[in-house]
Amino acid sequence: MELLVAAAIGLLTAVGLYLLLRAHTFPVILGLTFLSYAVNLFLFTMGRLVIDLPPVIAPDARAYADPLPQALVLTAIVISFGMTALIVVLALRGYLETGSDRCDLDAPRHGGEEGGA
Structure with a gap:
């Protein structure tokens, strides 16, 4: 289980970084979204990967899931949205101002060369 979750976090991070390095705005936005998913999954796994355990300490419970990472992930989801x-x-x-969706600084301007003689 831990290997599967670690691989998912690594894959989401790799895809997010790849898309983040693109020169157009939409892949950059998707890359940031994938990175936020990876961070959310990482925060969620900090609370231990357990099944059918209560998120609060009960008097007869042998173990519990940590509720703090669950609260952090819920808050991070709202903020990232x-x-x-x-x-x-x-x-x-x-895009509406420049006519291009490139996000690098060396992109040519839409109106052509400005200035005059």
Whole structure:
């Protein structure tokens, strides 16, 4: 079980970094989303990978799942959803302003060469 979860975290991180290094805004947004999924999965596994154990300490419980990582993941999901929405709006505004969805600094401007003699 631990090997499967570790492989999933590694795969999500690798895909996120690959997409983050693209020169267009939509793959960059997807890369950030995959990285946030990887971090959420990592935080969730910090609370021990156990099945059918209570998230709170009971008097007769032999073990328990740590509730703190579960709360952290729930908060991170809400924050990443809001930040993804903000980034999508900013990327759309940038595309409408420039006519290009490239996010590198060396991209040619849409209107051609400005200036004059």
